Amino acid sequence: MKHRALIFLLAVFMLSMAASSLAQEKSLASTPPMGWNSWNKFACNVSEDLIRQIADAMVASGLKDAGYQYIVIDDCWQVERDGRGNIVADPKRFPSGMKALADYVHANGLKFGLYSDTGTKTCQGRPGSRGYEFQDARQYAAWGVDYLKYDWCSTSTQDAPSSYALMRAALDASGRAIVFSICEWGNSKPWLWGRSAGNLWRTTGDITDKWEGKVKWPDGNCCAYGMTDILDMQVGLESFAGPGHWNDPDMLEVGNGGMTTAEYRAHFSLWAILAAPLIAGNDLRDMKPEIREILANKEVIAVDQDPLGNQGRRVRKNGNLEVWSKPMQDGNRAVVLLNRGTEDAEITVAWEDVGYPAHLEARVRDLWQAKHLGKFTGKFSATVAPHSVVMVTVKP
Ligand code: GLA
Numbered sequence: 191m192k193h194r195a196l197i198f199l200l201a202v203f204m205l206s207m208a209a210s211s212l213a214q215e216k217s218l219a220s221t222p223p224m225g226w227n228s229w230n231k232f233a234c235n236v237s238e239d240l241i242r243q244i245a246d247a248m249v250a251s252g253l254k255d256a257g258y259q260y261i262v263i264d265d266c267w268q269v270e271r272d273g274r275g276n277i278v279a280d281p282k283r284f285p286s287g288m289k290a291l292a293d294y295v296h297a298n299g300l301k302f303g304l305y306s307d308t309g310t311k312t313c314q315g316r317p318g319s320r321g322y323e324f325q326d327a328r329q330y331a332a333w334g335v336d337y338l339k340y341d342w343c344s345t346s347t348q349d350a351p352s353s354y355a356l357m358r359a360a361l362d363a364s365g366r367a368i369v370f371s372i373c374e375w376g377n378s379k380p381w382l383w384g385r386s387a388g389n390l391w392r393t394t395g396d397i398t399d400k401w402e403g404k405v406k407w408p409d410g411n412c413c414a415y416g417m418t419d420i421l422d423m424q425v426g427l428e429s430f431a432g433p434g435h436w437n438d439p440d441m442l443e444v445g446n447g448g449m450t451t452a453e454y455r456a457h458f459s460l461w462a463i464l465a466a467p468l469i470a471g472n473d474l475r476d477m478k479p480e481i482r483e484i485l486a487n488k489e490v491i492a493v494d495q496d497p498l499g500n501q502g503r504r505v506r507k508n509g510n511l512e513v514w515s516k517p518m519q520d521g522n523r524a525v526v527l528l529n530r531g532t533e534d535a536e537i538t539v540a541w542e543d544v545g546y547p548a549h550l551e552a553r554v555r556d557l558w559q560a561k562h563l564g565k566f567t568g569k570f571s572a573t574v575a576p577h578s579v580v581m582v583t584v585k586p
Pocket residue numbers: 229264265305312313314341373395396
């Protein structure tokens with residue numbers, strides 16, 4: 191009898207542990223994280239002045255109100271370890287220290303993120319966290335870090351799942367809720383194991399600020415990828431994403447100058463339909479109005495942030511013409527009509543392609559024009575300009 195009671199108590203304990211870790215997963219990154227990261231625009235040129243100005247601009251531009259939250263310093267903030275093994279921020283670029291900077295970001299109502307690396311060195315040769323996982327996590331928590339991007343350079347023969355699990359354990363032990371962004375470029379299929387370690391995982395190598403095509407790195411290694419190349423690599427990964435655990439097709443290039451405004455609108459629409467993290471990568475202090483309007487489009491952001499957390503998928507491809515669809519919590523569909531070609535083209539979404547019966551009448555709203563287009567039965571067609579999208583919601 192005693193034995194049975196013990197087993198019962200143990201079962202209750204295990205169930206409550208499982209429930210609490212699920213609850214934790216739900217509350218952290220329950221929708222795809224939104225924020226800003228320094229890498230795409232500034233690379234190693236980071237400093238506390240820049241980060242403060244970006245935090246100010248995030249508020250002043252209205253992006254905070256639109257849902258952007260995390261300000262993340264990527265590589266190069268760190269220079270060495272001190273005699274006790276503590277990671278040291280660059281004293282010239284961050285003279286007030288990381289705690290003061292995190293406080294500044296928090297005082298703006300925003301959250302603060304840092305970058306480190308699973309291996310001995312970061313991708314820019316700064317000290318990595320290998321062997322210092324618990325010490326670093328404790329330090330981040332003491333500084334007030336809310337988000338950690340954790341890269342995969344200088345990892346030699348390290349095993350990815352166990353290396354990321356180790357930092358996960360260290361973050362848990364730190365006692366602070368820290369969003370954990372796995373950045374191992376999709377090498378070891380992180381969609382299969384990333385959920386138990388992190389909240390998001392990069393699915394590919396780095397994005398580069400162009401519509402399509404691969405670019406070799408200066409050292410001759412392959413490659414950074416154009417926006418549509420990255421898009422293609424998301425096909426098949428849809429079922430691995432959901433609240434608390436997201437596929438990450440890399441940060442946004444919107445506003446960095448390598449694509450047209452229409453192309454950036456397409457980039458943003460496609461990331462939204464993918465339920466991708468929306469991490470701006472441009473200079474928020476100096477945005478053209480049309481770029482601000484893309485990043486701040488509340489209807490498109492609402493598609494990305496839909497609480498159901500369903501990653502959209504490509505439901506039709508006919509050469510350069512594609513239809514992408516995302517089921518939303520309210521039963522509606524978000525749809526992107528994508529023209530990858532160089533001439534205007536008519537693209538049709540048939541209700542049956544998005545899981546609705548053909549006889550259904552539905553209202554269609556254009557999200558970039560912010561306009562109701564009327565009621566349609568069976569399908570909706572639009573003329574889509576080259577390298578552009580039309581993005582709509584379909585509401586039965
Ligand atoms: C890797 C990552 C990038 C960026 C750089 C920094 O390439 O994939 O996102 O963090 O390192 O060095």
